[in-house]
Amino acid sequence: MFLQQLINGITLGAVYGLIALGYTMVYGIILLINFAHGEIFMAGAFVGLMMVTVFKMNIFLALILAMAFCMVLGVVVERVAYRPLRNSSRLSALISAIGVSIFLSTLALLIFGANAQGYPAQTFPVSQIHIGPAEISTLQLLILGLSAVLMIGLELIVHKTKIGKAMRATSQDYQTAALMGINVNRVISFTFGLGSSLAAAGGVLVGLYFNAVSWNMGLMAGLKAFAAAVLGGIGSIPGAMLGGLFLGIFEIMGVAAGLSSYRDAIAFAILVLVLLIKPTGLMGRKIQKKV
C-alpha cells in the first residue's frame, strides 16, 4: 500500500511544513531558533478547539480566529521576550525562547488540564474517497488543500508585496535594509505574526486530524518541524515546505515498515544526518555570518 502511505505521509508532511515555515522565516531574519514556536502551534490548536466547543463556531471561522489570535501572540512574544535581547548574545535570546515555551505550555496545562481533548463529532464531516487501491479522506484533502493555499499565499506575500520585499531584504542584510528606509522592527513583527498564524492553522488541522489537543502537543510537533526546517535548509521558505513533506513521508514510511515504536526518532535521526552530511540542508544558502 505504497500509495496509501504516500498520501498519509504527504498529509502529515504538509502540516510539518506549515509549522516549519515559522522557524525558517524567523531564523532567516534574526538568526533565532524560536523554540516557543511549537507552543504557538499548541495555542492555535486550543483557540480553534475552544471556538468550536465553547462558542459553537463553524470550524473554518474557528481556524481564522485561531490564526488571528496566534498572529497577535507571536508579535507579543517577540516584543516582550526577544526584542529587549536583540543586542545581547544569541544564546540569551535562545534561553528566553525556551522560557516562553515552558511558560506557554504550563499556562495551557493550568487552563485546560492535563488530558487531551477532542473535537465534537461532525465538526468536519469526514468521508473516504477511493483513488484506485488507496483512499483519501475529506479531512486529508482539507489539510492538503489548505496547506497548499497558505503556502502559495505566503510565496505571493514574500515575492510580490512591498512588505515581502522588505522581509527578503532584511533577511539578506538588515543594516542595509534600514538604510533603504525599511522599519526593521516592523518587518520582524510582521514575520513573527505571519509565521505564528501558519503554525496556528497547523495546530487546528492537527487537532482535527488526530482528534486530540493537549498542552504538550507543541513540544514534539515543534521539534519535528524544526528538524524539517533544517532538512530543507534553515532560512529557506521553499526548503521548509519541502523539508516538511520529506519528513512526513519518511515518518509514515518508517511506521509502515514496522518501525512504529521509533516513530518520533525518525525525524531526529534525519536531523542528525543532515547536520553531519549537509548542514545547509536541501535548499539552504551558505551560512553568512551577520555582523
Added chain:
Amino acid sequence: MLKVENISVNYGAINALKDVSCHIEEGEIVALIGANGAGKTTILNTISSLVQAASGRIVFNGCDITKMPPHDVVKMGISQVPEGRRVFPEMSVMENLELGAYARSDREGVREDMTSVFKRFPRLEERKKQYAKTLSGGEQQMLAMGRALMARPKLMLMDEPSMGLAPILVEEIFNIITEINQTGTTILLVEQNAHMALSIAHRAYVLETGEIVLHGDADELAANPEVRKAYLGE
C-alpha cells in the same frame, strides 16, 4: 544643510569618535579623508543612525536627527551608499533599485527616477533581471549608487566608492559622483583614495584616530605639505 556638533561615539571601551564637528552646505561635495580605522565610516553611520552617538547632536535642515531611527533619517532625505556596496545579493537589479525607493509613495516619480538611473547606468538596465550577486564589482557599485539615488536624496553619503575597483572604473565612478552633484544632490564622500577625493570635492576634513585634525578647501588641503606627505604619498 547638515551640522554635526561635538559627536562622540564609543564601541565598548574604544572611543571611535571624539568630539567631532563638521558641516555640509547645500550643493557641496565634502570629502572625509583619513587612514583606515580613523572613524570615517563611523561618522556616516552615526548620521544614518545605524550607530548612536554617546554625546553631541546632528542637525539636518534645522531638524535634530540624532535619535531618529535609521528608516526615518532616510525619509528626511539622507541616503547612504555603504562601504563594500552591500547590494542585496539574492535580489534582482530591479528589486534592489525598488528597495532604494522603499520610503517613497509617489509611484510616478519613482518610475521617472528608475528611467533616469537606467540612463545614467545603461549596464544596469541590461542586467535588470539578474541577481545582484552576479554583477561585477564596478556594476555593484553602480547599483549601490543607483539604489541610493532612487530615494531622491537631498544628501548622499558615500562610503569608499572606489574600493576594490580598477583605476579606469574609479575614474568613471568619480565622474558620475560629480554629475550627481551637479544635478543638485549634496554629497559627503568618505575616501581612502585622498587624491581622487580632493580632486572633485569642494571642501574636506582630515580625520585621525577619531578626531578632526584639519579642514579646509580641497585645493588648499591638496597643497598642504602635511596632507601631501600623509595621504597623497609624497
